Amino acid sequence: xxxxxxxxxxxxxxxxxxxxxxxxxxxxxxxxxxxxxxxxxxxxxxxxxxxxxxxxxxxxxxxxxxxxxxxxxxxxxxxxxxxxxxxxxxxxxxxxxxxxxxxxxxxxxxxxxxxxxxxxxxxxxxxxxxxxxxxxxxxxxxxxxxxxxxxxxxxxxxxxxxxxxxxxxxxxxxxxxxxxxxxxxxxxxxxxxxxxxxxxxxxxxxxxxxxxxxxxxxxxxxxxxxxxxxxxxxxxxxxxxxxxxxxxxxxxxxxxxxxxxxxxxxxxxxxxxxxxxxxxxxxxxxxxxxxxxxxxxxxxxxxxxxxxxxxxxxxxxxxxxxxxxxxxxxxxxxxxxxxxxxxxxxxxxxxxxxxxxxxxxxxxxxxxxxxxxxxxxxxxxxxxxxxxxxxxxxxxxxxxxxxxxxxxxxxxxxxxxxxxxxxxxxxxxxxxxxxxxxxxxxxxxxxxxxxxxxxxxxxxxxxxxxxxxxxxxxxxxx
Ligand code: NAD
Numbered sequence: 001x002x003x004x005x006x007x008x009x010x011x012x013x014x015x016x017x018x019x020x021x022x023x024x025x026x027x028x029x030x031x032x033x034x035x036x037x038x039x040x041x042x043x044x045x046x047x048x049x050x051x052x053x054x055x056x057x058x059x060x061x062x063x064x065x066x067x068x069x070x071x072x073x074x075x076x077x078x079x080x081x082x083x084x085x086x087x088x089x090x091x092x093x094x095x096x097x098x099x100x101x102x103x104x105x106x107x108x109x110x111x112x113x114x115x116x117x118x119x120x121x122x123x124x125x126x127x128x129x130x131x132x133x134x135x136x137x138x139x140x141x142x143x144x145x146x147x148x149x150x151x152x153x154x155x156x157x158x159x160x161x162x163x164x165x166x167x168x169x170x171x172x173x174x175x176x177x178x179x180x181x182x183x184x185x186x187x188x189x190x191x192x193x194x195x196x197x198x199x200x201x202x203x204x205x206x207x208x209x210x211x212x213x214x215x216x217x218x219x220x221x222x223x224x225x226x227x228x229x230x231x232x233x234x235x236x237x238x239x240x241x242x243x244x245x246x247x248x249x250x251x252x253x254x255x256x257x258x259x260x261x262x263x264x265x266x267x268x269x270x271x272x273x274x275x276x277x278x279x280x281x282x283x284x285x286x287x288x289x290x291x292x293x294x295x296x297x298x299x300x301x302x303x304x305x306x307x308x309x310x311x312x313x314x315x316x317x318x319x320x321x322x323x324x325x326x327x328x329x330x331x332x333x334x335x336x337x338x339x340x341x342x343x344x345x346x347x348x349x350x351x352x353x354x355x356x357x358x359x360x361x362x363x364x365x366x367x368x369x370x371x372x373x374x375x376x377x378x379x380x381x382x383x384x385x386x387x388x389x390x391x392x393x394x395x396x397x398x399x400x401x402x403x404x405x406x407x408x409x410x411x412x413x414x415x416x417x418x419x420x421x422x423x424x425x426x427x428x429x430x431x432x433x434x435x436x437x438x439x440x441x442x443x444x445x446x447x448x449x450x451x452x453x454x455x456x457x458x459x460x461x462x463x464x465x466x467x468x469x470x471x472x473x474x475x476x477x478x
Pocket of ligand 1: 148151208225226227250281382
């Protein structure tokens with residue numbers, strides 16, 4: 001079945017021409033949805049509606065916001081199988097991953113329902129006798145949320161839920177390749193009774209995102225996507241003093257030391273590098289392995305990678321689905337060819353993959369003998385391709401892990417408490433994992449990176465209040 005999508009503006013589902021096709025990456029004969037291509041008019045209407053709705057929503061009892069978010073969370077959880085299936089059909093991650101992501105989105109709404117009741121200020125003693133000081137956290141206004149395709153329900157959820165919980169209104173522009181999954185979330189938010197204008201979702205190209213960023217009535221922008229686009233978003237937002245937060249790419253290192261439990265190291269690398277088709281900003285794309293375990297690790301991991309069942313995302317036996325789009329598939333093959341030409345050794349994978357259905361499949365690929373300065377070790381691939389860098393000891397491993405521009409997530413597999421602790425302290429990333437994959441995080445704690453990976457206040461969990469509220473300091477003398 002092909003869905004026909006509409007914009008969600010001011011409490012209405014607004015019909016429009018739907019020239020944009022969302023294709024199933026596992027079988028491109030299957031059209032998942034037809035989406036509208038919005039422009040200036042939709043941006044104006046949605047921002048205007050969000051602006052008009054802000055005063056009442058920001059002053060509503062926190063219980064009203066709790067009730068909406070709690071109901072949205074419950075509804076998502078109830079419909080996890082149906083939405084998870086739609087997600088997998090549209091994005092290409094496996095059914096288990098699609099349902100898992102949907103559950104995460106539901107849990108996020110329920111977590112932030114509680115946070116709506118917990119927004120609090122402080123009473124402080126003044127340094128002056130008789131003076132009292134209070135700080136308040138107040139809603140900011142209208143937020144533009146610009147999201148990528150790789151977590152098509154979780155990322156819209158982790159931006160929308162805190163924005164609404166703390167009394168802001170929202171215009172969200174989801175990514176081009178996954179509009180139907182985003183629309184499923186919008187449908188639920190409308191069905192659960194969001195007042196008109198509080199939540200708006202408009203579909204269209206990147207230029208619409210740019211218009212939102214420049215719009216004088218938009219007070220804050222939360223962007224997740226590529227580094228190239230994010231840099232422009234930051235420039236435009238800062239130029240007009242809008243609040244801005246960016247979550248971007250990664251080139252996440254996983255260090256494997258000689259003393260690692262080999263099975264654990266292989267399981268962690270397989271998950272981090274290849275699950276979700278490697279299309280996670282936190283994917284382990286550089287495997288940095290010390291001499292003593294290198295050959296055993298490469299052989300054992302290659303075995304597992306070669307036996308991964310790649311196939312239709314909706315087939316329960318599939319362990320790795322396709323790339324989201326032809327462009328992503330070609331990007332993986334381009335980096336594989338480049339690394340081969342620069343001297344990398346393909347241990348497994350590397351060739352084109354043709355299956356029964358026409359889809360954007362990529363062979364999971366492991367490349368050994370790469371040098372820390374090769375292109376593959378500097379640029380994000382965003383596909384099922386992992387490179388291996390051989391190092392002599394922990395110190396060299398740490399130096400290689402910290403090289404480059406990105407700083408999202410880093411991991412180490414070791415049985416040494418000393419090295420684990422040292423790595424936790426000295427990895428130049430926002431998140432660090434010991435004996436765990438670099439990808440796969442909890443929803444109730446802060447998320448984000450440093451250096452080129454992130455900019456601005458942290459997202460998610462108890463940290464989200466910083467971005468979605470502003471502090472007022474009140475002094476009084478009585
Ligand atoms: P992208 O940057 O191409 O697009 C992201 C969003 O920005 C889309 O909605 C797009 O339409 C919009 N956009 C495009 N041009 C714009 C412009 N000029 N102004 C404003 N908005 C614009 O990224 P993508 O291909 O959708 O997603 C993949 C990228 O996302 C990867 O680099 C990945 O690492 C990153 N990502 C990061 C995180 C994180 O939290 N760090 C999470 C998921 C994905």
